[in-house]
Amino acid sequence: MRKVVVVGCGNVGMAYVSNLVSTKGLVKEIVLIDKDRDKILGDAMDLSHASVVYNNNVTIKAGTYKDCFNADIVVITAGFNQEKGQSRLDLISKNKRIIEDITREIMISGFDGIILVATNPVDVMCQVVKNVSNLNSNRVIGTGTMLDTDRIKYLLSQKIKVNTENIHAYVLGEHGDSSFAVWSRSTIGMVPIKETVSDEDLDIIETEARNLAYKIIKYKGYTNYGVGMCLHKLTKAILNDENVVLNVSSPVDGIYISMPSVIGKDGIKGTMKIEFTAEEELKFNNSKEVIKEAINSLEE
Ligand code: NAD
Numbered sequence: 001m002r003k004v005v006v007v008g009c010g011n012v013g014m015a016y017v018s019n020l021v022s023t024k025g026l027v028k029e030i031v032l033i034d035k036d037r038d039k040i041l042g043d044a045m046d047l048s049h050a051s052v053v054y055n056n057n058v059t060i061k062a063g064t065y066k067d068c069f070n071a072d073i074v075v076i077t078a079g080f081n082q083e084k085g086q087s088r089l090d091l092i093s094k095n096k097r098i099i100e101d102i103t104r105e106i107m108i109s110g111f112d113g114i115i116l117v118a119t120n121p122v123d124v125m126c127q128v129v130k131n132v133s134n135l136n137s138n139r140v141i142g143t144g145t146m147l148d149t150d151r152i153k154y155l156l157s158q159k160i161k162v163n164t165e166n167i168h169a170y171v172l173g174e175h176g177d178s179s180f181a182v183w184s185r186s187t188i189g190m191v192p193i194k195e196t197v198s199d200e201d202l203d204i205i206e207t208e209a210r211n212l213a214y215k216i217i218k219y220k221g222y223t224n225y226g227v228g229m230c231l232h233k234l235t236k237a238i239l240n241d242e243n244v245v246l247n248v249s250s251p252v253d254g255i256y257i258s259m260p261s262v263i264g265k266d267g268i269k270g271t272m273k274i275e276f277t278a279e280e281e282l283k284f285n286n287s288k289e290v291i292k293e294a295i296n297s298l299e300e
Contacts, residue, residue: 002028002239005063005071007102008078009034009043012118015228016075017060021047024056026236031063031071034078065105072113073238074106075231076129079119081222082213088120088176089294096298099125103132114267116234117142118227122175123249123291124298126256138268142249144258145171146230148179149247152209159205160197162188169193170247171209172258172274173287179258180283181206185274234263241265245272255291 004020006013009032020027030047032040040062047060068074079095082088099119106115115133117140119125126142133140148171153164169186173179183202186193193202216223237244241264250261250271262269276284 003071005031005068005074007033007076009040011222011224013077015224016231019232021051030060031067065109068106068109068111075116077118091120099128103129107133114139123256124294126249137251143230144175144249145247147226151212155205174290178287178290184277237263
């Protein structure tokens with residue numbers, strides 16, 4: 001069918017949809033859902049005209065939750081974003097209520113596809129979607145640390161002047177302040193990263209990557225293009241059954257947290273087990289605790 005429904009057509013949702021529309025042959029139908037009906041009526045018209053540029057035969061419309069019933073993928077990008085200085089976890093209670101309502105509506109339609117989640121705090125919101133939808137946990141996927149991983153690759157590439165394609169660096173854990181770089185598994189080409197970049201520079205880059213969202217939000221009030229591209233990459237991986245390994249928010253030990261996972265037509269086909277160093281293990285366990293505490297705070 002190659003049908004995608006996007007719930008929440010603000011900065012993130014529309015950055016994603018605009019990528020979809022410009023990729024020939026990826027999707028046949030895109031349905032927009034948002035509580036602001038006028039905005040999506042306008043966006044659907046605007047994007048329909050944009051699709052003619054590439055002549056890619058995609059139908060775009062403003063729809064309702066009934067449209068989810070035969071969708072391959074529903075992407076949730078609705079909810080509040082961070083204000084200046086706010087952490088992702090600060091959004092937890094108000095976004096939980098929104099995501100619960102949205103997930104119920106999606107499931108009432110008879111939907112049986114894959115749900116991608118970008119709404120923050122994304123690891124916790126994946127758990128909310130999973131609990132309300134009762135979908136198999138491999139069919140609920142969060143963008144997780146995909147974007148953090150791309151940010152760290154960008155910063156390394158700027159520092160050492162090597163193409164990002166040859167920088168194999170990874171950020172795992174919570175998509176939030178406890179995320180961490182897995183330097184022990186990172187390489188430039190085939191060379192271990194620690195043989196090329198000093199520990200001091202790696203520390204600086206890791207901290208900088210963690211703070212980039214705050215920096216962008218300080219300038220423009222939100223971030224959207226990076227995560228829009230990540231959602232596009234995930235959509236492509238699923239619809240084309242690519243079996244590509246991505247650092248997404250995946251079910252691990254009863255919570256959602258980012259680990260490298262194989263993504264294809266059934267969603268998460270498998271999650272890799274990484275042998276961390278003792279220090280990385282501590283950071284991973286800390287991230288797990290942060291997510292667990294956040295989930296527990298919702299149940300109190
Ligand atoms: P935005 O305010 O621009 O868009 C949110 C949209 O959701 C709005 O159009 C709003 O009308 C809609 N909406 C709100 N409640 C709704 C409901 N109940 N039903 C339907 N639509 C509803 O916000 P944004 O900048 O697009 O951010 C969206 C989310 O994405 C935020 O939670 C933000 O933190 C998150 N985000 C995640 C990442 C990531 O890497 N995972 C990156 C950037 C932003």
